[in-house]
Amino acid sequence: MITTVRGDITSEGLKNVLPHEHLFSDLRPLVAPIDDEDFYKPLSLSNFGKVTRNPYAILDNALIGDADVVTKEVNAYKKSGGNLIADVTTLDFGRDPKLLLEVSERTDVHIVAGCGFYVDGSVSEQNKALSKDEIKDIIITDLTKGINGTDIRAGVIGEIGTGMQMSDFEKKSLKAASEAQAETGYGMHIHACLWNREGLNALKFAVECGADAQKICVDHADVLLDEDYILGVLDMGAYIEFDDFGKEFYVDRKNRNLLLGSFATDKERCQFIKKLIERGYKKQILVTNDICLKSMTHTYGGWGYDHVVTNIIPMMEDFGISANDIDTIMTQNPIRFLERG
Numbered sequence: 001m002i003t004t005v006r007g008d009i010t011s012e013g014l015k016n017v018l019p020h021e022h023l024f025s026d027l028r029p030l031v032a033p034i035d036d037e038d039f040y041k042p043l044s045l046s047n048f049g050k051v052t053r054n055p056y057a058i059l060d061n062a063l064i065g066d067a068d069v070v071t072k073e074v075n076a077y078k079k080s081g082g083n084l085i086a087d088v089t090t091l092d093f094g095r096d097p098k099l100l101l102e103v104s105e106r107t108d109v110h111i112v113a114g115c116g117f118y119v120d121g122s123v124s125e126q127n128k129a130l131s132k133d134e135i136k137d138i139i140i141t142d143l144t145k146g147i148n149g150t151d152i153r154a155g156v157i158g159e160i161g162t163g164m165q166m167s168d169f170e171k172k173s174l175k176a177a178s179e180a181q182a183e184t185g186y187g188m189h190i191h192a193c194l195w196n197r198e199g200l201n202a203l204k205f206a207v208e209c210g211a212d213a214q215k216i217c218v219d220h221a222d223v224l225l226d227e228d229y230i231l232g233v234l235d236m237g238a239y240i241e242f243d244d245f246g247k248e249f250y251v252d253r254k255n256r257n258l259l260l261g262s263f264a265t266d267k268e269r270c271q272f273i274k275k276l277i278e279r280g281y282k283k284q285i286l287v288t289n290d291i292c293l294k295s296m297t298h299t300y301g302g303w304g305y306d307h308v309v310t311n312i313i314p315m316m317e318d319f320g321i322s323a324n325d326i327d328t329i330m331t332q333n334p335i336r337f338l339e340r341g
């Protein structure tokens with residue numbers, strides 16, 4: 001069974017599942033202002049070029065919040081041939097269960113909601129003061145009873161935030177989430193630092209806390225494509241996620257605050273996935289867009305939630321990945337990850 005915002009469903013008929021997206025999210029509190037006259041202006045055609053290099057050059061780009069826009073975007077994904085999106089936004093950066101339910105009802109696309117806490121910088125002081133057991137209780141309540149007093153349940157844990165080096169709060173939050181994973185059997189996303197190998201430490205810590213490595217996904221491994229790191233995660237039995245499809249930023253040195261460097265390209269990601277398949281890891285690969293920027297949506301000039309279906313599946317075919325392997329990666333793996341174990 002998979003828990004969606006409309007209730008439990010079986011995996012029958014699911015196709016091209018997106019295991020890590022954000023339908024409503026607000027990352028603006030994490031963005032440091034830069035000295036640019038457009039920083040506080042709305043995202044528009046006249047400043048779009050800036051966010052194709054540094055996505056946080058325009059503050060407005062870090063907010064996705066209009067239900068009509070999101071509905072249109074989810075319909076584009078549906079039209080491409082997909083029918084389930086996991087929104088792994090946590091309570092500290094814009095998760096909205098009622099809006100997720102509204103979009104799911106308007107589009108008839110299944111939506112799975114996330115729970116837990118993101119990185120240190122997005123969590124309020126009040127929430128940071130919660131004990132490990134209090135955090136665990138919140139997560140288990142979200143999964144089994146409902147979020148914020150509604151009967152809309154979360155269906156995946158995370159994305160649980162960990163940074164460059166796990167902070168005290170992040171360790172407490174990950175321990176709580178790992179114990180909740182062990183008790184409930186739900187899949188868990190770990191947001192790992194994009195720029196080093198701390199994700200492997202986070203994974204090891206989660207397993208020490210009782211979580212099942214085979215129900216954990218280590219996110220954002222496709223920015224550096226660090227082979228030793230990725231193999232380290234895979235050899236522990238966890239999923240590795242290529243979730244930055246559509247993000248090919250070259251971040252100039254002067255703008256390296258939230259983003260510390262440049263991103264691999266979609267082409268390099270596909271080639272890397274091909275290599276992992278050849279080495280026998282195809283059942284541990286997840287592929288998605290992790291949309292958290294206005295500029296990635298069709299409405300604002302981007303490729304949309306359907307990017308991995310519309311553009312990346314043909315690219316995988318071009319690199320010689322078989323239809324059978326694409327089905328494993330795009331459909332079977334995310335279903336297995338999201339099914340309550």
Ligand SMILES: [Zn+2]
Nearest residue numbers: 020088159290
């Ligand atoms: Zn994310």
